[in-house]
Amino acid sequence: MNTFDPASRIQDLLQFGEFGDVNPSITDSATYTFMEARSMSDTFDGTLEGCFLYSRHWNPSNKYLSDALAAMEGTEAAWVTGSGMGAITSAILQLIGCGDHIVACMTIYGGTFAFLKNYLPKFNVEVTFVDITDLQAVKAAIRPNTKIIYTETMTNPMLQISDIPALAKIADDNNIKLVVDNTFTPMIVAPAIHGAHVVVYSMTKFINGKNDCVAGAICGKQEFIDALCNVNDGTAMLLGPVLDPMRSSSILKNIHTLHLRMKKHSENAMYLASHFKKIGLKILYPGLPEHKGHDILKKIMNPDFGFGGMIAIDMGTAGRANQLMELMEKAGVGYLAVSLGYFKTLFSNSGKSTSSEVPEEIQREMGMSEGLVRFSVGLDHNIERTFEKIEECFSKMQDD
Numbered sequence: 001m002n003t004f005d006p007a008s009r010i011q012d013l014l015q016f017g018e019f020g021d022v023n024p025s026i027t028d029s030a031t032y033t034f035m036e037a038r039s040m041s042d043t044f045d046g047t048l049e050g051c052f053l054y055s056r057h058w059n060p061s062n063k064y065l066s067d068a069l070a071a072m073e074g075t076e077a078a079w080v081t082g083s084g085m086g087a088i089t090s091a092i093l094q095l096i097g098c099g100d101h102i103v104a105c106m107t108i109y110g111g112t113f114a115f116l117k118n119y120l121p122k123f124n125v126e127v128t129f130v131d132i133t134d135l136q137a138v139k140a141a142i143r144p145n146t147k148i149i150y151t152e153t154m155t156n157p158m159l160q161i162s163d164i165p166a167l168a169k170i171a172d173d174n175n176i177k178l179v180v181d182n183t184f185t186p187m188i189v190a191p192a193i194h195g196a197h198v199v200v201y202s203m204t205k206f207i208n209g210k211n212d213c214v215a216g217a218i219c220g221k222q223e224f225i226d227a228l229c230n231v232n233d234g235t236a237m238l239l240g241p242v243l244d245p246m247r248s249s250s251i252l253k254n255i256h257t258l259h260l261r262m263k264k265h266s267e268n269a270m271y272l273a274s275h276f277k278k279i280g281l282k283i284l285y286p287g288l289p290e291h292k293g294h295d296i297l298k299k300i301m302n303p304d305f306g307f308g309g310m311i312a313i314d315m316g317t318a319g320r321a322n323q324l325m326e327l328m329e330k331a332g333v334g335y336l337a338v339s340l341g342y343f344k345t346l347f348s349n350s351g352k353s354t355s356s357e358v359p360e361e362i363q364r365e366m367g368m369s370e371g372l373v374r375f376s377v378g379l380d381h382n383i384e385r386t387f388e389k390i391e392e393c394f395s396k397m398q399d400d
């Protein structure tokens with residue numbers, strides 16, 4: 001039984017502003033005044049709690065949001081960044097040095113894939129990409145200089161499921177860190193509860209849910225977050241990908257509706273997935289029993305929030321994928337756009353968009369068809385009506 005309840009942990013937060021404002025006051029300051037010179041030097045040393053020094057390091061609005069995320073993930077601490085990539089690159093760079101090695105899931109977000117494959121060689125860091133569902137392959141890829149196993153709970157765009165407890169065990173046995181991107185499955189899975197050492201997010205997606213900003217987060221042990229923010233050698237402090245406090249405060253408000261949104265995204269996705277299946281489409285959805293990751297997800301998920309809002313269907317060719325997406329946009333199903341976790345349904349052809357950084361031969365190797373259409377299913381009140389619209393689009397498709 002999964003007794004971890006992220007929604008109640010968010011509900012139980014008592015965060016209010018200096019005048020009792022029910023939404024914590026927004027920090028509109030880059031720097032902070034000290035009444036005693038001594039307190040300033042103690043803050044620099046990191047020995048004084050509750051004092052803020054400079055907003056790139058920490059600021060009160062970011063602290064409120066970070067505390068909410070740590071509560072939701074069951075981690076000791078968190079730090080929020082100006083984008084998901086800011087979180088991912090900072091967390092990775094904090095854990096590695098020149099000449100180190102990373103074992104990474106092959107089907108990760110295109111930007112992360114590009115960072116690992118094209119950027120890290122600058123630092124002589126090698127990455128072995130593996131099928132993350134093949135635990136023997138993960139074990140076999142580990143070398144004496146391996147520092148990280150990197151994966152996503154639910155991978156993009158193939159929606160593979162990482163067996164987080166098993167990967168955490170492999171990491172622990174080898175004294176290395178398991179870093180998990182949980183962007184697709186907030187509330188549904190809390191990777192740290194299952195042994196992940198660091199959890200990263202693009203909050204741009206489900207967590208914020210409004211598509212009005214990019215933002216990210218890193219959740220982990222207090223010691224790790226403190227090290228990230230260390231004024232002398234912390235990656236976050238020195239590279240400076242901090243989130244703007246105005247945004248932290250707007251994201252914090254949206255976190256309080258995340259549990260409702262995740263439920264609805266999942267409910268709508270399950271409806272579409274089962275109906276797509278009924279009309280004979282080739283479909284990937286972890287909520288369907290035939291999906292390869294279904295049983296693993298069932299073991300680690302919080303069942304209150306369903307199997308997530310992401311679906312992929314295989315249209316065979318890029319031409320047919322494009323035709324369908326254009327028809328769906330015209331019919332008002334949603335938008336032809338990258339990104340996900342929005343209240344509107346979004347769809348894109350993965351191979352030509354969010355995974356275009358992944359070379360075509362690797363796309364084929366990971367089983368990604370050029371006709372793959374990824375849906376981020378929205379919060380539609382009447383999903384039956386949406387399905388009818390999609391069916392009508394299918395009936396208008398012409399042979400290509």
Ligand SMILES: *Cc1c(COP(=O)(O)O)cnc(C)c1O
Nearest residue numbers: 083084085109183202204214215
């Ligand atoms: C979008 C995304 C990212 C990158 O996040 P940004 O906020 O765009 O920087 C990383 N991982 C996953 C799984 C994503 O979907």
